[in-house]
Amino acid sequence: MKYLTAFLGVLMAGCAHAAEPARIAEEGSPCVADRAALMALDYWEFDQGTEGIRSVMATPGCELVAADLHRDYHAALRARGAPVMITLPNDEEWPISETGEMSILYWHEGQLRAFAGDEEGAAYLFEQSLNTPETSHYGWDEYVRGSIAFLRSDLGALEAAREAMAGKTSPGYGDLNLGVLDGLIACFGRSYKEAYGAPECNRRPGVAP
16 A cells, blocks of 8 residues: 555646747657657556656647647547556556546646646646545645636635645645645746746745745
């Protein structure tokens, strides 16, 4: 279980990049060298591997391309309807979805659209990443609701979500996301990309404001 908990922590982590958005989706473009190979990766390699979607996000101007790839990859998983597996560090195979529906992929796509300035599109995708009370760990749903509140310029709802989340986290278990909400509060009124990633907005544990 400790391996699964650690992996879930990685799955719930956001991914910020500060480049300007551009729509360059064709294979062989500066954003996507081999789209077919990218889409053929297994889930973990696609979402977390250095040769997966992160290689697209690391290219300046490719946030919206990466968001579209998240959307298309997730649609393909759902169309297949097969279990999505990951291999834990102890070599145990663990199903993280029985049907191909992956709430974290909605979240990652939404973040990229938020970085590009599509607040309402991002908020809709964030809503799709909400879990049931039984599967929401370490204040995840509160983190999501706080992020949605920021995108919709509702400071009161953001602060309420932050307070609700505070009682569900501990060091190494949700505290990074709690620090993100603190940063969104500190830089309320700025863009999501700035409030999430600007050094002066960073309130994650171990970082001096």
